[in-house]
Amino acid sequence: MENISDATRQFIDLRRHMWMENIEVDLRRLIWQIAVTGKYISSKIQESNRKLAGFENIYGEEQLALDRSSDEIIKRQLEFSGFVSHYASEERESIIQVGTGNEKYIVTADPLDGSSLVETNLAIGTIIGIHSESIMTGGDKSLVAAMYITYGPLITMIYSAGNGTHEFVLNREGEYVLSEEDITLEERGYIYSIGGLRRDWTREHLDYVRDLENEGYKLRYSGGFVPDLNQILIKKGGVFTYPALKNNPNGKLRLIFELQPMAFLTEQAGGMATDGRRRILSIQPETLDQRCPIYIGSTYEVEKAKTFLDGKTTTI
Numbered sequence: 578m579e580n581i582s583d584a585t586r587q588f589i590d591l592r593r594h595m596w597m598e599n600i601e602v603d604l605r606r607l608i609w610q611i612a613v614t615g616k617y618i619s620s621k622i623q624e625s626n627r628k629l630a631g632f633e634n635i636y637g638e639e640q641l642a643l644d645r646s647s648d649e650i651i652k653r654q655l656e657f658s659g660f661v662s663h664y665a666s667e668e669r670e671s672i673i674q675v676g677t678g679n680e681k682y683i684v685t686a687d688p689l690d691g692s693s694l695v696e697t698n699l700a701i702g703t704i705i706g707i708h709s710e711s712i713m714t715g716g717d718k719s720l721v722a723a724m725y726i727t728y729g730p731l732i733t734m735i736y737s738a739g740n741g742t743h744e745f746v747l748n749r750e751g752e753y754v755l756s757e758e759d760i761t762l763e764e765r766g767y768i769y770s771i772g773g774l775r776r777d778w779t780r781e782h783l784d785y786v787r788d789l790e791n792e793g794y795k796l797r798y799s800g801g802f803v804p805d806l807n808q809i810l811i812k813k814g815g816v817f818t819y820p821a822l823k824n825n826p827n828g829k830l831r832l833i834f835e836l837q838p839m840a841f842l843t844e845q846a847g848g849m850a851t852d853g854r855r856r857i858l859s860i861q862p863e864t865l866d867q868r869c870p871i872y873i874g875s876t877y878e879v880e881k882a883k884t885f886l887d888g889k890t891t892t893i
């Protein structure tokens with residue numbers, strides 16, 4: 578759709594947009610159903626009054642009651658969707674069957690990424706991947722759509738079904754209305770968002786960061802992958818990285834639950850996502866909980882990372 582005026586945009590809700598984009602009917606129903614879970618999860622966040630529950634998840638990380646209830650909300654929604662055979666969540670040890678086993682889609686979720694930030698009232702988010710075949714075959718083969726929801730001053734939802742990346746805002750009437758169609762990254766941006774302790778970075782990564790700093794990039798890091806990447810998409814450029822660390826060559830973030838859906842959305846917005854060398858979507862996971870380094874954002878910064886990691890460029 579071209580040249581939508583601001584006045585028209587506010588009347589295009591998510592369902593209408595997906596219909597206008599000719600997205601296959603079951604897929605658009607599923608995307609809509611998942612977007613609705615964002616409303617329930619946001620209510621849970623408000624009810625929680627920011628309290629930690631003190632559990633640990635399967636990775637030994639602090640798990641909020643909120644993580645658990647967000648996961649349960651998504652699972653329940655999928656059980657009744659009629660389109661989903663299996664569900665895999667960062668909060669669960671294994672993939673579970675939620676339908677008859679014969680439905681078209683498999684859904685992955687990081688139900689509440691960055692959830693500990695709720696305590697300080699920073700933005701957090703839900704990340705979703707929708708797959709048409711086994712999630713272990715790799716994003717290029719299996720992912721048909723991806724989305725994330727941000728819970729910040731506004732609730733926003735970004736989705737792509739392979740037709741560009743689009744942003745919607747939840748309005749007071751409870752409808753997701755089109756806010757930005759076809760988000761398109763500039764070839765380069767001016768912000769960088771970077772995880773891990775500096776003392777744990779490799780020499781090559783440190784050189785890369787120094788180079789960005791020499792070029793005048795501004796640091797923007799909240800500690801929440803969803804809002805940090807969202808900032809890059811909405812500001813139309815920059816780079817987010819959680820690199821390989823000296824004592825942890827796979828970095829921190831999870832390939833299936835966090836990185837592949839975000840790579841899908843970023844590539845659909847004209848950007849790139851690599852582990853420093855390989856496209857994230859081309860990586861075939863070996864385990865459900867596989868972690869992977871990430872460089873994601875506009876092409877200039879992601880390609881630059883490769884030249885540093887390959888040792889072709891260094892800074893003094």
Ligand code: F6P
Binds near residue numbers: 692800801802830831
């Ligand atoms: O994976 C969870 C997460 O909170 C991400 O949302 C975020 O990018 C990252 O961890 C932050 O890690 P650190 O606290 O090491 O900067």
